[in-house]
Amino acid sequence: MDNPNWPYGTAKKHSTPTVSLFRYHPSEVKMATRLISSFRPDSVRAVELLLAFLTFAFLFSGCATNISRPATPNAKLQSYKTFYIVQSDTDNRGISTIIQAELTLFGKQAYSGPRSSIPSGIDAIVTYYEDWKWDLTWYLLNLLIQFRDPETNVLLSSAASYRTSLARIDPEEMVWEVLHTIGFRYFEVKGAPESR
Amino acid sequence: MNLVRCNCFLVGLMLTLIGCTVQHIPKEQSIEPARVPPFKVVGAVKLRNTQASIENIPIAVSPFTVDINYKNFTDLALKLLKNELDKRHAGGGTNAAKEIKLAIIDIKMLPMSGNFRCIINYTVETGDAYVRGLEAIGASWNYQTAIDTAIANVAVGVLNNERILTYLEK
Numbered sequence: 001m002d003n004p005n006w007p008y009g010t011a012k013k014h015s016t017p018t019v020s021l022f023r024y025h026p027s028e029v030k031m032a033t034r035l036i037s038s039f040r041p042d043s044v045r046a047v048e049l050l051l052a053f054l055t056f057a058f059l060f061s062g063c064a065t066n067i068s069r070p071a072t073p074n075a076k077l078q079s080y081k082t083f084y085i086v087q088s089d090t091d092n093r094g095i096s097t098i099i100q101a102e103l104t105l106f107g108k109q110a111y112s113g114p115r116s117s118i119p120s121g122i123d124a125i126v127t128y129y130e131d132w133k134w135d136l137t138w139y140l141l142n143l144l145i146q147f148r149d150p151e152t153n154v155l156l157s158s159a160a161s162y163r164t165s166l167a168r169i170d171p172e173e174m175v176w177e178v179l180h181t182i183g184f185r186y187f188e189v190k191g192a193p194e195s196r
Numbered sequence: 197m198n199l200v201r202c203n204c205f206l207v208g209l210m211l212t213l214i215g216c217t218v219q220h221i222p223k224e225q226s227i228e229p230a231r232v233p234p235f236k237v238v239g240a241v242k243l244r245n246t247q248a249s250i251e252n253i254p255i256a257v258s259p260f261t262v263d264i265n266y267k268n269f270t271d272l273a274l275k276l277l278k279n280e281l282d283k284r285h286a287g288g289g290t291n292a293a294k295e296i297k298l299a300i301i302d303i304k305m306l307p308m309s310g311n312f313r314c315i316i317n318y319t320v321e322t323g324d325a326y327v328r329g330l331e332a333i334g335a336s337w338n339y340q341t342a343i344d345t346a347i348a349n350v351a352v353g354v355l356n357n358e359r360i361l362t363y364l365e366k
Contacts, residue, residue, distance in 0.1 A: 046206075050206065053206055129306060129313075129315065131306065131308050131309065141307075141309070142306045144306060144315065148329060149329065152319075152328055152329055153328060153329040153330070154319050154328070154329030155317040155329055158304065158317070160304050160306065162256065162306070162307060
């Protein structure tokens, strides 16, 4: 308080002792007080609402799912009988086997194996991309299934499913979901259920 | 800003962001010379975009929807292809004896763990009736770069196809 270099005098000369305590000029304190008081309750509420919105968006972004539509809806594909699923190099959870089983449920003849041993007489080749993620347990985040012409490798049809942790389903259901999006239906098979 | 205005703003923000559709105009990416094998082009080559659809296709890029245009994307891939052919002194023009037809027919965006993977399927056809379906992939932490990289890889894919190179060198 008795600092000789203090330019604003001593506490005794001012009515507000806090001024000298924080070493600010009274006009500066007045400005700061005005500034603090300008934060009205509405503004505080707005910040609260924005935070609530961000929390909401953050929490529920985990529920996001989307299924992209088939790129080239191909009516002929449903009439094809035999399919060959080319095993992905990264597939160590048997997605190719699941696709094979699901296509069989749709009444198709399906085989799977490496690209090097594609048999002749196949109507379409099936390729796929799958991405797994860990959240307490492993779940299938992404699945893209593509149907290709065996001779030219031209894409006939494709669809993908993207399911985040909270919307996770079994790989079997996800495969069914993608094949269903492409256009495969159980009703083409006698005695099969209409949905999975 | 009073409370009512603030609430209206937030509701508007929520409605805008949820299901928001944006359009991506691809940017031209340069192709590293090492990614294209050495080859020479004999004669002029005509490049043709055979993608007939001009409509914008919505693709899901969670949490947004991105409108993409297969025809415009094919145009860009052809431009990159032309740049590479020009480096090999290949002339163009409508009377060229050789022809390469290109069409991007499918684009899928897979949000992976921490990045996006863009998968482009396209067909390429040469003047001697060779047709092939090929695939190009681009990966990046943002979807725009993933798409742009995949488009550049379309041109790279064409120029790495042995059958097409043989056709160009004939």
